[in-house]
Amino acid sequence: MTDDTTGFATRAVHAARNQGAASSRATPIYLTAGFEFDDFDHAADHFGTGAGFGYSRTGNPTVSAVERQLAALESAADAVLVASGQAAVVTALLTVAGAGDHIVASTHIYEGTRGLLLDNLARLGIETTFIDEIADPAAWQAAIRPTTRALFAESIANARNDILDIAAVSAVADEFAIPLIVDNTLATPFLLRPIEHGAAMVVHSASKFLAGHGSVLGGVILDDGRFDADKAGHNAPHLVLPGRGGFPSVFARHGGNARIAYARESVAPRFGASPSPLNAFLIGQGAETLGLRVERQSRNALEVARWLAAQDAVESVDHVGLETHPDHALAQRYLHGGYGSIFTFTLRGGLDAARDFVESVEVFTHMTHIGDVRSLVLHPATTSHSHRTPEERDILGVQPGTLRLSVGIEDVSDLIADLARVLEPAREAVA
Numbered sequence: 001m002t003d004d005t006t007g008f009a010t011r012a013v014h015a016a017r018n019q020g021a022a023s024s025r026a027t028p029i030y031l032t033a034g035f036e037f038d039d040f041d042h043a044a045d046h047f048g049t050g051a052g053f054g055y056s057r058t059g060n061p062t063v064s065a066v067e068r069q070l071a072a073l074e075s076a077a078d079a080v081l082v083a084s085g086q087a088a089v090v091t092a093l094l095t096v097a098g099a100g101d102h103i104v105a106s107t108h109i110y111e112g113t114r115g116l117l118l119d120n121l122a123r124l125g126i127e128t129t130f131i132d133e134i135a136d137p138a139a140w141q142a143a144i145r146p147t148t149r150a151l152f153a154e155s156i157a158n159a160r161n162d163i164l165d166i167a168a169v170s171a172v173a174d175e176f177a178i179p180l181i182v183d184n185t186l187a188t189p190f191l192l193r194p195i196e197h198g199a200a201m202v203v204h205s206a207s208k209f210l211a212g213h214g215s216v217l218g219g220v221i222l223d224d225g226r227f228d229a230d231k232a233g234h235n236a237p238h239l240v241l242p243g244r245g246g247f248p249s250v251f252a253r254h255g256g257n258a259r260i261a262y263a264r265e266s267v268a269p270r271f272g273a274s275p276s277p278l279n280a281f282l283i284g285q286g287a288e289t290l291g292l293r294v295e296r297q298s299r300n301a302l303e304v305a306r307w308l309a310a311q312d313a314v315e316s317v318d319h320v321g322l323e324t325h326p327d328h329a330l331a332q333r334y335l336h337g338g339y340g341s342i343f344t345f346t347l348r349g350g351l352d353a354a355r356d357f358v359e360s361v362e363v364f365t366h367m368t369h370i371g372d373v374r375s376l377v378l379h380p381a382t383t384s385h386s387h388r389t390p391e392e393r394d395i396l397g398v399q400p401g402t403l404r405l406s407v408g409i410e411d412v413s414d415l416i417a418d419l420a421r422v423l424e425p426a427r428e429a430v431a
């Protein structure tokens with residue numbers, strides 16, 4: 001279809017067809033809505049079993065390659081990549097819960113997730129109990145009802161840098177045959193792999209460290225592949241009962257991977273937050289250097305935190321790598337290779353000092369994002385946490401003078417010089 005027996009318009013859309021199979025070492029970008037079927041039976045087989053690729057909303061080779069990569073990094077059985085971290089959280093929760101069900105969640109979670117639970121999922125009939133004492137397994141247990149379908153928390157929480165005792169909380173989840181879902185965005189699988197400590201599911205905003213370059217949004221749901229129909233089937237009838245028209249149940253077809261298979265086959269493609277193959281490629285490229293970046297960022301962040309803790313203008317530093325942090329011992333148990341690079345600190349000068357700070361820094365970028373190769377700063381009380389009451393902000397460790405840093409890969413001497421230049425006048429103002 002490349003010669004002049006066909007018209008110009010036909011040649012325009014068909015001449016590049018059948019690229020052949022070159023062995024690209026980097027993951028090829030299959031930027032295509034759909035995939036050509038070999039023959040009649042191939043199409044029928046794809047629709048019957050879901051095998052192979054038909055349409056990019058239900059599967060794409062670039063996306064699959066990145067899913068395998070992220071599953072390998074998280075010690076997960078399988079992964080589903082979606083368009084954003086929010087899409088990952090909602091897909092995970094709608095995989096396990098429906099109308100009339102209940103979720104127990106940590107109070108110390110990303111504000112977007114909190115809004116999802118309080119507003120959107122509540123309107124769909126899914127109720128949430130929030131708990132503050134996340135270190136206490138009894139607090140989780142006390143909140144569980146017969147309709148509870150999941151426990152949800154972040155491995156390292158923002159803003160106080162609380163560390164989740166994953167083994168203790170997943171033991172509670174196991175006792176009730178429900179999954180513990182951990183948002184591992186801040187820790188990354190380089191520092192901590194929740195599934196190795198008993199979590200059943202993990203979610204990430206891949207927009208943050210996994211991509212690292214701050215160029216794309218993405219999210220991922222990962223699963224331990226250990227769904228047990230005998231033990232947990234009563235809490236997940238949608239996985240064990242036959243489908244419409246006598247179609248075998250998800251469990252009959254996928255066994256221990258029933259949960260993630262349901263997320264892939266039913267929840268993610270129907271709610272439709274499918275990732276662009278181009279974004280998937282960029283996340284995969286970023287994830288190749290995850291360990292190098294997180295190691296460097298964690299080292300930089302600890303040095304910056306120690307420096308800040310020694311400044312007169314600074315009232316407190318909530319970095320879990322500091323011996324003074326209440327969760328330091330838990331962090332030593334759970335985090336390996338660093339203590340993370342996102343933390344808050346509070347200026348004695350309050351709101352005015354915080355305003356001066358974000359407007360004076362030059363190496364740090366003032367922006368609402370984390371896990372970027374660049375160092376970033378944000379004032380939570382007037383941005384991410386502005387919809388909370390002052391009392392709630394207090395519980396969450398957000399004061400008028402609190403600033404959140406996401407430390408990047410720059411030379412740490414340049415980061416500290418930037419902070420020193422800004423905090424010198426602040427110190428004079430306090431004196």
Ligand SMILES: *Cc1c(COP(=O)(O)O)cnc(C)c1O
Nearest residue numbers: 084085086110185205207217218
């Ligand atoms: C950013 C973030 C999300 C949401 O991810 P998006 O990619 O922005 O949709 C969820 N959880 C945590 C902990 C985050 O930092």
